[in-house]
Amino acid sequence: xxxxxxxxxPSPLRKAPTGILRKALTGVPxxxxxxxxxxxxxxxxxxxxxxxTGKTLFAMHFLAYAARELNEPVVYFTFxxxxxxxxxxxxxxxxxxxxxxxxxxxxxxxxxxxxxxVIDGGEYDLDGLFVRLGAAIDQIGAKRLVLDTLEVLFAxxxxxxxxxxxxxxxxxxxxxxxxxxxxxAERGQGALTRYGIExxxxxxxxxxxxxVLDEITTRRLRVVKYxxxxxxxxxxxxxxxxxxxxxxxxxxxxxxxxxxERRSTGIERLDTIFGDRGYFKGSSILISGTAGTGxxxxxxxxxxxxxxxxxxxxxxxxxxxxxxxVRNMRSIGNDMAPFLQNGTLRILxxxxxxxxxxxxxxxxxxxxxEFKPELVILDPxxxxxxxxxxxxxxxMLTRLIDMLKHQEITGIFTSLTFGGSALELTETTISSLMxxxxxxxxxxxxxxxxxxxxxxxxxxxxxxxxVREFIxxxxxxxxxxxYLGSSGVLMGSARVDRGAREGQDKRGLTQExxxxxxxxxxxxxxxxxxxxxxxxxxxxxxxxxxxxxxxxDERMADDDSTRQRIAAMRxxxxxxxxxxxxxxxxxxxx
Amino acid sequence: xxxxxxxxxxxxxLKNTHKKRKNLQWNMLLYIAGQTPKTVRALANLRRICDxxxxxxxxIEVIDLLVKPRLAKGAQILAVPTLVRHLPxxxxxxxxxMSNTExxxxxxDLRKRG
Numbered sequence: 001x002x003x004x005x006x007x008x009x010p011s012p013l014r015k016a017p018t019g020i021l022r023k024a025l026t027g028v029p030x031x032x033x034x035x036x037x038x039x040x041x042x043x044x045x046x047x048x049x050x051x052x053t054g055k056t057l058f059a060m061h062f063l064a065y066a067a068r069e070l071n072e073p074v075v076y077f078t079f080x081x082x083x084x085x086x087x088x089x090x091x092x093x094x095x096x097x098x099x100x101x102x103x104x105x106x107x108x109x110x111x112x113x114x115x116x117x118v119i120d121g122g123e124y125d126l127d128g129l130f131v132r133l134g135a136a137i138d139q140i141g142a143k144r145l146v147l148d149t150l151e152v153l154f155a156x157x158x159x160x161x162x163x164x165x166x167x168x169x170x171x172x173x174x175x176x177x178x179x180x181x182x183x184x185a186e187r188g189q190g191a192l193t194r195y196g197i198e199x200x201x202x203x204x205x206x207x208x209x210x211x212v213l214d215e216i217t218t219r220r221l222r223v224v225k226y227x228x229x230x231x232x233x234x235x236x237x238x239x240x241x242x243x244x245x246x247x248x249x250x251x252x253x254x255x256x257x258x259x260x261e262r263r264s265t266g267i268e269r270l271d272t273i274f275g276d277r278g279y280f281k282g283s284s285i286l287i288s289g290t291a292g293t294g295x296x297x298x299x300x301x302x303x304x305x306x307x308x309x310x311x312x313x314x315x316x317x318x319x320x321x322x323x324x325x326v327r328n329m330r331s332i333g334n335d336m337a338p339f340l341q342n343g344t345l346r347i348l349x350x351x352x353x354x355x356x357x358x359x360x361x362x363x364x365x366x367x368x369x370e371f372k373p374e375l376v377i378l379d380p381x382x383x384x385x386x387x388x389x390x391x392x393x394x395x396m397l398t399r400l401i402d403m404l405k406h407q408e409i410t411g412i413f414t415s416l417t418f419g420g421s422a423l424e425l426t427e428t429t430i431s432s433l434m435x436x437x438x439x440x441x442x443x444x445x446x447x448x449x450x451x452x453x454x455x456x457x458x459x460x461x462x463x464x465x466x467v468r469e470f471i472x473x474x475x476x477x478x479x480x481x482x483y484l485g486s487s488g489v490l491m492g493s494a495r496v497d498r499g500a501r502e503g504q505d506k507r508g509l510t511q512e513x514x515x516x517x518x519x520x521x522x523x524x525x526x527x528x529x530x531x532x533x534x535x536x537x538x539x540x541x542x543x544x545x546x547x548x549x550x551x552x553d554e555r556m557a558d559d560d561s562t563r564q565r566i567a568a569m570r571x572x573x574x575x576x577x578x579x580x581x582x583x584x585x586x587x588x589x590x
Numbered sequence: 591x592x593x594x595x596x597x598x599x600x601x602x603x604l605k606n607t608h609k610k611r612k613n614l615q616w617n618m619l620l621y622i623a624g625q626t627p628k629t630v631r632a633l634a635n636l637r638r639i640c641d642x643x644x645x646x647x648x649x650i651e652v653i654d655l656l657v658k659p660r661l662a663k664g665a666q667i668l669a670v671p672t673l674v675r676h677l678p679x680x681x682x683x684x685x686x687x688m689s690n691t692e693x694x695x696x697x698x699d700l701r702k703r704g
Binding site (some may be wrong): 097112117118119123124126127128129130131134135159 | 608614621623624628632635655656657660662663666667668669670671672673680681682683684685686687688689694696697
């Protein structure tokens with residue numbers, strides 16, 4: 001028996017059994033999933049990365065979350081920025097440090113040592129720092145501590161050997177006190193940190209970097225090491241925006257539910273195509289087609305239909321601005337402005353080349369998390385190819401679709417097929433991810449282009465196999481049956497023409513019949529007349545015949561009487577006596 | 591143990607100190623964290639150097655951070671022992687057990703650096 005193996009990211013909510021490493025939630029979206037619960041509790045962790053990768057921000061998230069959500073007091077030791085600078089920098093990304101400080105939930109201390117002021121007077125130890133840390137921790141009863149770029153000490157204190165020994169002692173000391181500590185460090189050349197302190201901080205090491213590919217930067221996070229715990233080892237994209245730091249874990253898995261609820265597309269004939277009831281809620285729909293075939297129009301129409309039902313819809317536009325979409329859709333009688341006003345529709349427009357794919361993914365994921373839509377539209381996904389390779393696009397879409405499906409959000413994706421390439425080729429890479437695939441293509445005939453819509457596939461429902469003509473006018477979208485015949489697919493004016501001709505033919509046929517009917521009638525009448533004439537002549541003939549007979553009889557009678565008179569005159573035998581004589585002669589011979 | 595152990599020194603009024611180079615006064619604070627061999631060594635070394643070069647012109651105040659931990663923050667002390675020379679200006683910090691006599695003399699402005 002084959003058991004399905006899940007790509008299991010341990011749930012952060014699962015409580016670690018005693019004796020097993022306990023973890024401290026960081027509150028960084030995504031990070032706790034990757035590490036199965038955050039950073040090791042009561043131990044030292046290291047976060048390293050080159051300048052501007054977000055180390056300080058991550059550290060601040062880790063503290064602010066504990067102070068705000070877990071009600072754990074925290075201490076922040078900054079070696080580079082003053083407390084004021086830090087508060088100002090982090091305010092812009094949504095962390096109100098001063099309020100936490102005033103509530104005695106956070107203590108920020110700036111540690112500063114100018115190398116030019118310092119003279120190496122011999123052997124020393126870092127008890128001064130220990131005392132300060134101890135005092136700060138005790139003052140508010142802190143559970144978490146951040147040492148933001150501890151390595152600055154290497155630049156400001158003499159005698160590296162002593163410093164190394166002292167840092168080792170410091171980490172030991174913090175561990176003994178059970179303080180969950182996060183240390184930030186600059187990325188070094190060929191090593192994780194510039195001064196190699198990862199050697200001492202061995203419980204958990206997180207690496208941040210950014211990758212520039214085709215002029216597009218992607219921030220990535222990787223858990224290099226996590227002693228005593230399983231963790232995801234991939235490089236995970238992460239995002240820093242006005243809401244702070246968020247990581248997007250790859251691969252949520254194929255264990256989502258499937259709704260059998262149906263949703264109308266807002267186009268009656270299109271619903272009919274999908275077995276009369278529209279698409280499945282939570283399915284992924286691909287609308288592909290060549291340029292200007294109405295992919296956006298179709299998706300915007302479906303968006304409006306969803307909004308009309310009161311569902312929230314999130315529209316990611318990568319080609320047109322919000323206002324442009326609204327204006328263009330108004331031209332076909334689809335007014336989206338009211339939905340934008342009442343908050344059921346949100347259009348987020350950006351260029352796909354604005355940032356890397358992963359960043360797009362994280363941005364979209366955040367927007368989806370925040371807006372909680374029931375329908376998400378990406379218009380178009382083909383533009384992403386510009387920001388990454390096909391494989392990367394597929395990987396990104398897979399994760400996005402997984403995420404959408406987990407939340408039962410319907411996804412509509414439009415994809416531009418380039419004129420020259422085979423219509424079904426470019427989508428093969430992503431079509432396997434899609435539940436429903438509508439293709440809109442143009443048909444060129446008699447010097448005009450017409451749009452045809454067909455369903456390439458639609459999982460789990462009966463659907464029409466017929467190509468429909470797709471018509472957009474100021475009243476909206478219409479799907480019309482096309483003529484399929486020996487002369488090919490007929491659309492547009494050819495279809496209208498054909499329709500007209502068919503009408504003509506019909507009329508012609510009736511006329512023809514009428515004509516023939518009249519001709520036959522005429523012929524019939526003529527024949528009848530002829531019959532009458534012939535009959536008349538027949539009658540006249542027979543009348544004549546009778547007359548002739550009569551005349552001849554009369555004449556014969558005349559002749560007989562004349563002959564008898566003559567015979568009498570000649571006293572000849574009468575005919576009667578002749579016959580009597582002949583009869584007598586025959587009797588005698590017998 | 592008291593927080594500040596004022597080491598008796600011949601003091602002159604502060605206002606006179608910046609009038610003449612000759613009348614300079616060396617005001618120093620030595621930050622320590624408990625009585626460790628390093629601390630004891632540092633204080634002994636410092637006394638020796640000062641007595642040799644600055645007899646009667648200096649004052650050393652010893653601050654134990656274990657007793658007054660909050661003082662470490664204001665003075666930005668990390669390493670101990672740290673000797674902070676407030677006067678003559680500019681401020682200097684000499685870190686360590688003061689075994690490096692040359693460095694201490696440079697730190698006390700008694701010898702040019704290098």
